[in-house]
Amino acid sequence: MTVEFRALRRTYGATTALDGLDLTVAQGELIALLGPSGCGKTTALRCVAGFETPDSGAVLIDGKDVTRVPANRRDAGMVFQSYSLFPNLNARDNVAFGLRVRRRPTAERHARAAELLALVGLPDHGDRFPHQLSGGQQQRVALARALALQPRVLLLDEPLSALDAKVRVTLREEIRRLQLELGITTVFVTHDQEEALSVADRVAVLRAGRLEQVGAPAEIYDRPATPFVAEFVGTMNHVPGRVTGDRVEVFGRSLPVDGTAPGELVDVLIRPEAVLVTPAEDGGALILASSFRGSTARLRVQLADQSEVLADVPGHDAVRLAPGLRVEVGVVERPVLVTARTSGDQEPAVA
Amino acid sequence: MTSARFTRVKGWAPASPLLLVVAVAFGIPAVMLALGAFTVPGAPGEPGTYGLDNVAASLREPYLTKLLTSIELSAVVAVAGALTGTLLAHAVLTSRSAALRESVLSASGVLANFGGVPLAFIWIATLGNSGLVTTSFGLGPGLLYNFWGLALVYLYFSIPLMVLVIAPALEGLRPQWREAAQGSGASVWQFWRHVGLPVLTPALLGGVVLLFGGSFAAYATAAAMVGASVPLVTMQIADALTGNVLVGFENVALALSLDMIVVAMLVMAVYLPLQRRSSRWLR
Amino acid sequence: MVAVTPQSSARAVAVGGSGWGRRAVLVVAAAYFLVPLVIAISFTVYNEVQGFSLGAYGRIVTSPGFATSFLTSLALAAVTIVLVLVLLLPAMIAVRLGAPGLRPVLETITTLPLIVPPITYVVGISSALREGADALAATPFWATIIAIQDDRFPVVLVLAYVILALPFAYRSLDAGLRAIDVVTLVEAARNLGASWPHLLLRVIMPNLRSALAGAAFLTLALVLGEYTIAALLGYQTFPVWIVTISGNDGQLSVALSILSLVLIWLLLITLSRASGRKKP
Numbered sequence: 001m002t003v004e005f006r007a008l009r010r011t012y013g014a015t016t017a018l019d020g021l022d023l024t025v026a027q028g029e030l031i032a033l034l035g036p037s038g039c040g041k042t043t044a045l046r047c048v049a050g051f052e053t054p055d056s057g058a059v060l061i062d063g064k065d066v067t068r069v070p071a072n073r074r075d076a077g078m079v080f081q082s083y084s085l086f087p088n089l090n091a092r093d094n095v096a097f098g099l100r101v102r103r104r105p106t107a108e109r110h111a112r113a114a115e116l117l118a119l120v121g122l123p124d125h126g127d128r129f130p131h132q133l134s135g136g137q138q139q140r141v142a143l144a145r146a147l148a149l150q151p152r153v154l155l156l157d158e159p160l161s162a163l164d165a166k167v168r169v170t171l172r173e174e175i176r177r178l179q180l181e182l183g184i185t186t187v188f189v190t191h192d193q194e195e196a197l198s199v200a201d202r203v204a205v206l207r208a209g210r211l212e213q214v215g216a217p218a219e220i221y222d223r224p225a226t227p228f229v230a231e232f233v234g235t236m237n238h239v240p241g242r243v244t245g246d247r248v249e250v251f252g253r254s255l256p257v258d259g260t261a262p263g264e265l266v267d268v269l270i271r272p273e274a275v276l277v278t279p280a281e282d283g284g285a286l287i288l289a290s291s292f293r294g295s296t297a298r299l300r301v302q303l304a305d306q307s308e309v310l311a312d313v314p315g316h317d318a319v320r321l322a323p324g325l326r327v328e329v330g331v332v333e334r335p336v337l338v339t340a341r342t343s344g345d346q347e348p349a350v351a
Numbered sequence: 352m353t354s355a356r357f358t359r360v361k362g363w364a365p366a367s368p369l370l371l372v373v374a375v376a377f378g379i380p381a382v383m384l385a386l387g388a389f390t391v392p393g394a395p396g397e398p399g400t401y402g403l404d405n406v407a408a409s410l411r412e413p414y415l416t417k418l419l420t421s422i423e424l425s426a427v428v429a430v431a432g433a434l435t436g437t438l439l440a441h442a443v444l445t446s447r448s449a450a451l452r453e454s455v456l457s458a459s460g461v462l463a464n465f466g467g468v469p470l471a472f473i474w475i476a477t478l479g480n481s482g483l484v485t486t487s488f489g490l491g492p493g494l495l496y497n498f499w500g501l502a503l504v505y506l507y508f509s510i511p512l513m514v515l516v517i518a519p520a521l522e523g524l525r526p527q528w529r530e531a532a533q534g535s536g537a538s539v540w541q542f543w544r545h546v547g548l549p550v551l552t553p554a555l556l557g558g559v560v561l562l563f564g565g566s567f568a569a570y571a572t573a574a575a576m577v578g579a580s581v582p583l584v585t586m587q588i589a590d591a592l593t594g595n596v597l598v599g600f601e602n603v604a605l606a607l608s609l610d611m612i613v614v615a616m617l618v619m620a621v622y623l624p625l626q627r628r629s630s631r632w633l634r
Numbered sequence: 635m636v637a638v639t640p641q642s643s644a645r646a647v648a649v650g651g652s653g654w655g656r657r658a659v660l661v662v663a664a665a666y667f668l669v670p671l672v673i674a675i676s677f678t679v680y681n682e683v684q685g686f687s688l689g690a691y692g693r694i695v696t697s698p699g700f701a702t703s704f705l706t707s708l709a710l711a712a713v714t715i716v717l718v719l720v721l722l723l724p725a726m727i728a729v730r731l732g733a734p735g736l737r738p739v740l741e742t743i744t745t746l747p748l749i750v751p752p753i754t755y756v757v758g759i760s761s762a763l764r765e766g767a768d769a770l771a772a773t774p775f776w777a778t779i780i781a782i783q784d785d786r787f788p789v790v791l792v793l794a795y796v797i798l799a800l801p802f803a804y805r806s807l808d809a810g811l812r813a814i815d816v817v818t819l820v821e822a823a824r825n826l827g828a829s830w831p832h833l834l835l836r837v838i839m840p841n842l843r844s845a846l847a848g849a850a851f852l853t854l855a856l857v858l859g860e861y862t863i864a865a866l867l868g869y870q871t872f873p874v875w876i877v878t879i880s881g882n883d884g885q886l887s888v889a890l891s892i893l894s895l896v897l898i899w900l901l902l903i904t905l906s907r908a909s910g911r912k913k914p
Contacts, residue, residue, distance in 0.1 A: 366724065368720075369724075439659055464855060483673045564749075567751060568753065593866065
């Protein structure tokens, strides 16, 4: 089953939620719609579910236009952000709700519900009511309910954002495991870039109702197509640089520019892990602070011109690179993105 | 041991004035009521004896009719008020106009607290024998001064009360539930049957109970409007209290009061557990 | 009468309900609720003899007993409010500070007055007063029984109103206390060296301002509207006076009805202002 968004437009009064969205989700793929709040990702998902009707454009499921099909005939399972379980039904009846609506016999309903509850890791919770379940358990039941009718498409609307950090990580891994096991085409809406990068086959970054970039997580992270994507996914340093030809000078090195430069004086976008820090007694830079994160440590480094950059270094180097240490700052040799200068009109940074 | 007891006593100390006042102002009248209801007056100058005679008498004619009429009137008002109040609340809450929602909810707050004799006067001016609607449409006299007229007037505060009771429950119905139901293939009707109404049931029944209690206890409106033409237990009790009846009926009035409290408690016994359940659902 | 206040009003789930059905419900409801009001108001300001006149409203103020009964009711309300708050607040704070066993007791005594119809309560009160006067006739307490029934300031009514106000005041204060973390507040204040009275007056009460105002106004509304108990015990409070005075003057009685409606309305407005409910 594929899902296709064709030139989807939707406005609410003066605000435009979707501004001509084009995107195709392949069979069995998990695609994450990622973007800041108000970027239209939830509206796009609700157009697939049938809770929203686009002003123009179409939603195709498996090549068939379903734009005007009512929500209860869409054959799409949906998991909501939170509190979507029917409070008057226990977990089993919540999962079996769709079968009950279809007047399937009780035995079949119970068998299917038990099967699905086992699938989501809650085999013994069938008799519990939603208020007796934790947030994570509620979302598992909601997932089981969404899968109960063997839908063609699974829609996840920020299903983890109301949960604790730890539960969030385990549950997202479990969702991914289930999705791969069932091979179900899935659209996962989230504003959490780490979540999107870690579970999706492809990530679609949305901005103001338009598709900014779509690609595999590594591609989105390493080769962001636009400065917006670069900023939104991961952390970026803005380092002043000077463009000459198709290269840019930064930290005393000349790096190839990815794409076209907007002018001579630019900001070079550099990931913290691409910043190299080496101790040097006569180095022009100074480590101001260090926060240890286990496998890595993030350093805040002051350059000779008083500007600051963030650098990620291996965790085992953290002791060596303590605050107060004089260092030299370099950069990994690879093509870099540049944007119009926003970091003041300083000269290119030298370390 | 001693220290645990001590802190316990100390913990309750701030509540002692309250408990004392409640014991005096509520406890004593309650005990006197119960004692009186079970006291059979002796001959003049003789002390009474305890017995069930008053209670038995209060459950025979002519009193039984009054008790039953009161219950019937309250039940009619409660059910009709709950249904129309819910419909009205739903119509208002799903409206796009915030001004309509706000003004209906505020008006409900006012009208739910509007009762007693002033309420009777307003309806007498409208539908009384010389009321404007009665005379303009040439309706016959006595329209208002019967069981159904009283029910119509009681609904004037009961429906707004229901709106106030049911509105939070209606607002507690989350959009996700409807959408999740639709996503599972349910029609609008199926959503209401399997989810919407079951979730609202505690609040609905709670509203019925509150409305019942409000009408059951109402006295002044009926007294001002219908006098004795609709036999109600509250008016019988008031008559006994103000000396409008034969001597010796006072203890029957106490027994009637006891009957009323028992009815109210039975109804309330339905309400409290339901209320607890609904508050759990509608977090 | 049951004192109830409107709740918040976010837009509810729009499920089903065709536009026509909704419109029909609204039209019928508007007719039922507005027609009597409009008729009543026009009745008070117009008659065939005099034409338009606000005379009926003027007569309210000049009627004998208006000021006395109104002031009596206000005084009763003031004392009831103070008493209710002074009795309830320490008990409710105690529940949170280490007497959780007290909670069911409080819940019960603040629910009972809702169950007991006022008319049966007044039967109990008058029977207690009568029996009490008989039983205590020979003792000094007899004077007390008489004193609390003083016509000018019937203490017995205050006691009754305190009981009737408990459910509403309790719920208002409970909501307020729920919103602040009393235990932490008290521990923090004690840790900083505050005395108990200081703590209560300077730390807890200011944080409960809107809940206190809510409790006070609900009590005020109750006292200004209560008829049954006052009438049957024979006191001329404002609601009783309304009934007494309206007797034969039809216009005046309906004008008084409108007046009490406006009074409730003003009280509710003040209440929602005081409790600081933010409009969306």
